[in-house]
Amino acid sequence: MALERITAVTGQAVYVPGNDIDTDRIIPARFMKCVTFDGLGEYLFYDVRKDADGNDRAHPLNDERFKAATVLFSGANFGCGSSREHAPQAIQKYGFRGIVAENFAEIFFGNCTTLGIPCAVATRADIAKVAAAVEADPTIEVSIDVEAQVVRHGADSVPAEIRGSARDALLNGRWDAIAELHEGVPEVQTVASSLPYMAT
Amino acid sequence: MAKSLFEKVWDAHAVRTLANGQTQLLIGTHLIHEVTSPQAFGMLRDLNLPVLMPTRTFATVDHIVPTDQFVEPYADPLAQAMMDELRKNCADNNVTFFDRESGKQGIVHIVGPEQGITQPGTTIACGDSHTSTHGAFGAIAFGIGTTQIRDVLATQTMALGKLKVRQVEVNGQLRPGVYAKDVILHVIAQLGVNGGTGYAYEFAGTLFESFTMEQRMTVCNMSIEGGARVGYVNPDQTTVDYLKGRPYSPTGADWDAAVERWLGFASDADCSYDDVVVINAADIAPSITWGINPGQGISIDQSIPDAEIATSDDEKASIIEALEYMKLTPGAPIKGTPINVAFLGSCTNGRLSDFQEVAKFMAGRKVADGIKAIAVPGSQIVAAQCAKEGIDKVLSEAGFEWRAAGCSMCLAMNPDKLIGDQLCASSSNRNFKGRQGSTTGRTVLMSPLMVAAAAVTGQIADVREVFDVSSN
Numbered sequence: 001m002a003l004e005r006i007t008a009v010t011g012q013a014v015y016v017p018g019n020d021i022d023t024d025r026i027i028p029a030r031f032m033k034c035v036t037f038d039g040l041g042e043y044l045f046y047d048v049r050k051d052a053d054g055n056d057r058a059h060p061l062n063d064e065r066f067k068a069a070t071v072l073f074s075g076a077n078f079g080c081g082s083s084r085e086h087a088p089q090a091i092q093k094y095g096f097r098g099i100v101a102e103n104f105a106e107i108f109f110g111n112c113t114t115l116g117i118p119c120a121v122a123t124r125a126d127i128a129k130v131a132a133a134v135e136a137d138p139t140i141e142v143s144i145d146v147e148a149q150v151v152r153h154g155a156d157s158v159p160a161e162i163r164g165s166a167r168d169a170l171l172n173g174r175w176d177a178i179a180e181l182h183e184g185v186p187e188v189q190t191v192a193s194s195l196p197y198m199a200t
Numbered sequence: 201m202a203k204s205l206f207e208k209v210w211d212a213h214a215v216r217t218l219a220n221g222q223t224q225l226l227i228g229t230h231l232i233h234e235v236t237s238p239q240a241f242g243m244l245r246d247l248n249l250p251v252l253m254p255t256r257t258f259a260t261v262d263h264i265v266p267t268d269q270f271v272e273p274y275a276d277p278l279a280q281a282m283m284d285e286l287r288k289n290c291a292d293n294n295v296t297f298f299d300r301e302s303g304k305q306g307i308v309h310i311v312g313p314e315q316g317i318t319q320p321g322t323t324i325a326c327g328d329s330h331t332s333t334h335g336a337f338g339a340i341a342f343g344i345g346t347t348q349i350r351d352v353l354a355t356q357t358m359a360l361g362k363l364k365v366r367q368v369e370v371n372g373q374l375r376p377g378v379y380a381k382d383v384i385l386h387v388i389a390q391l392g393v394n395g396g397t398g399y400a401y402e403f404a405g406t407l408f409e410s411f412t413m414e415q416r417m418t419v420c421n422m423s424i425e426g427g428a429r430v431g432y433v434n435p436d437q438t439t440v441d442y443l444k445g446r447p448y449s450p451t452g453a454d455w456d457a458a459v460e461r462w463l464g465f466a467s468d469a470d471c472s473y474d475d476v477v478v479i480n481a482a483d484i485a486p487s488i489t490w491g492i493n494p495g496q497g498i499s500i501d502q503s504i505p506d507a508e509i510a511t512s513d514d515e516k517a518s519i520i521e522a523l524e525y526m527k528l529t530p531g532a533p534i535k536g537t538p539i540n541v542a543f544l545g546s547c548t549n550g551r552l553s554d555f556q557e558v559a560k561f562m563a564g565r566k567v568a569d570g571i572k573a574i575a576v577p578g579s580q581i582v583a584a585q586c587a588k589e590g591i592d593k594v595l596s597e598a599g600f601e602w603r604a605a606g607c608s609m610c611l612a613m614n615p616d617k618l619i620g621d622q623l624c625a626s627s628s629n630r631n632f633k634g635r636q637g638s639t640t641g642r643t644v645l646m647s648p649l650m651v652a653a654a655a656v657t658g659q660i661a662d663v664r665e666v667f668d669v670s671s672n
Binding site for chain 1: 212213215220222224226235236238242247249252263264276278279281282285328329331350351354356357358359360361393398427429450458461518521612613630632634635637639
């Protein structure tokens with residue numbers, strides 16, 4: 001199962017400010033009543049994007065200038081809360097290909113990597129710098145360079161770290177681990193047979 | 201070399217090192233529910249892969265079940281579809297399903313322990329972040345996403361980087377009216393909602409040693425609210441006593457061997473930790489959240505924070521956002537804030553001891569006029585135990601609606617929801633915006649007895665002033 005090598009994601013960007021943006025905010029629980037992930041994209045950030053009557057509120061994702069964005073910028077502790085993969089799935093299905101934040105919640109980060117969504121960590125000042133450039137010109141090309149660990153915006157760039165194992169997995173087309181895990185099944189059986197509780 | 205429990209369990213389950221440096225880790229026990237597993241079974245079908253070890257996956261239904269409707273089809277067709285899908289996936293793949301007809305259904309983190317499936321020295325994964333609950337038994341338990349559920353179904357493993365270990369040592373005794381829930385709320389308020397990122401929390405010290413298994417589960421359950429994906433307590437005689445005679449516990453000679461092995465997983469006395477935090481149990485007061493994440497907590501006798509106390513611009517922005525959402529007045533006491541709803545239940549506080557404690561003090565008391573109070577046992581077995589002890593009657597007579605087992609209003613994926621900006625005194629684990637089913641609904645997290653105190657008085661109250669907890 002050959003996977004794409006993700007060396008960079010490039011496109012327009014949008015900045016959704018805020019810290020501790022949790023998974024309930026990213027995808028409210030009521031939209032998880034589904035047996036597939038199809039269609040989750042339209043509910044991304046639903047309760048902050050829409051009012052009680054379903055009309056648009058002021059939100060960066062409702063701003064026409066950022067409708068084509070494929071790179072998402074945000075604050076600290078992005079994706080905290082639930083382990084629901086519905087959150088990164090909604091982000092991906094909405095059209096985002098990469099995320100830049102000050103840091104990420106653990107489970108969310110792993111879920112994103114498994115879907116081939118690079119999660120890059122940049123400083124607040126650097127995120128603000130890119131956000132300002134995007135605000136000034138929403139059509140500016142923004143790129144998360146996984147290889148070089150920088151975020152390029154127009155002619156400028158800022159450092160953006162992607163944790164070692166995730167970076168390796170993205171660059172080498174191993175972000176979905178299933179094929180490699182499956183190769184290890186004979187060894188899995190051996191380890192399992194050494195554990196009494198798994199013998200039953 | 202001296203090792204922590206985390207390292208011992210990790211080493212026993214490490215299959216091999218993957219090309220990116222992560223470990224292929226054997227997951228001995230896999231728990232699934234209806235919300236996060238159907239897509240994983242779909243992925244397996246697409247890949248044409250079977251479930252590798254069907255006997256090591258156990259299923260139950262909890263998030264979407266109505267707590268006031270038992271007969272199917274459910275009023276909500278989407279809920280019924282999820283139920284049907286889980287039932288079919290389990291049947292097709294020979295996975296044990298604790299369905300509602302079994303009498304063993306309940307919240308996945310309550311079912312695993314009460315069945316004896318959760319055991320020391322094991323690795324556990326479940327597509328639910330509160331899987332850390334099972335660490336109370338000295339297991340290493342991970343909340344995982346759906347793609348990882350697929351990985352575990354297909355290979356009984358997942359790719360993981362090793363966590364660091366922080367020992368959270370709490371010594372001494374709790375003051376009257378202070379519960380396990382207060383301990384974890386206190387820990388999260390101290391260490392922050394992302395303070396545990398990259399860590400497993402080992403809860404140690406004389407307090408946790410003295411705790412029952414149910415108290416330990418309450419604490420480990422909310423590890424993730426502090427950013428720690430894993431939380432655990434070293435197994436001891438309390439653990440062993442709890443597991444004796446459970447349906448999935450070993451028996452006969454296997455039992456003795458298992459006990460010896462289990463106790464051997466406890467952290468070595470001279471092992472080293474990546475970090476150690478020491479807390480005095482007597483410093484912990486009844487704790488409560490005032491904001492929109494579980495770290496925004498204070499003790500009941502404190503005032504609602506003012507943004508001026510913030511030590512950073514971030515904290516200031518976050519306090520202002522929370523106060524605005526919660527419609528609370530900075531500087532005012534939290535005590536006395538009117539409530540609309542009281543919710544008892546969840547994987548944090550939906551166990552027998554939680555209801556026993558509330559029933560002990562609610563006998564002869566009434567829920568205040570105009571307050572909607574619901575009590576939702578965490579499992580059918582908890583419900584049956586409560587019925588046997590007459591707890592359901594005591595709470596019903598006091599004015600609580602006594603419901604059937606499920607996650608219910610913790611995340612409101614079933615019909616139990618807040619309406620408008622109702623404020624809920626809740627024994628659950630998350631106070632995120634919109635968490636309890638209304639986009640403007642407000643959640644205040646607290647211990648079950650604090651919920652009872654709020655229900656009785658119609659406002660956020662100090663449990664020590666409402667009930668005579670001094671003799672407790």
